[in-house]
Amino acid sequence: MTGAGDAPSAGQGRRLYWAAIVAILLGLTALYHAVIRGQGGMSLSEDEHGRVLVVLERRRDSHFSADGQINGHDVHFLVDTGATDVAVSERLARSIGLEFGPRIGIMTAAGPVGGWVTRLDRVQFGVFTLRDVRATITPGLGEQALLGMSFLKHFSIVQEGDTLVIAAPGS
Structure with a gap:
């Protein structure tokens, strides 16, 4: 005869164990999605015409x-439709060996x-790659x-709500 103060049976222990595992997995899944949402994220999709889409949150x-x-x-x-060119810092330019071209004035958000003007041999973003891209340092x-x-x-480029979709032009 078992009383209210007795230890749980082996079957009850297994159920508690699996319930704890499920709760931990659900918590980790929620945390993962919260982190991805906070950091933004890139995913790939395809439209009805078969074009590959880069989707940013x-x-x-x-x-x-x-x-x-x-x-x-x-x-x-950082995607910046207000920036005329791809732009990199001096530090990044030096670390990847970019050539510092002619000196120019640049209007930034801070003034x-x-x-300097430079050319990038190759820029890759998602599945998209362009060659010989104008940039500024x-x-x-x-x-x-x-x-x-x-x-x-x-x-x-189409922005709707919290989603930005980038696609190769075409049909």
């Missing part, structure tokens, strides 16, 4: 960003600064590169 700071490459070097891009940018219109103008 807005980050908590209201920006769209994702990882990519410049000349084979990993970079984190005018002096920078802009002092004070920090660690992120700006993915500006010298890259984006070659694609179709």
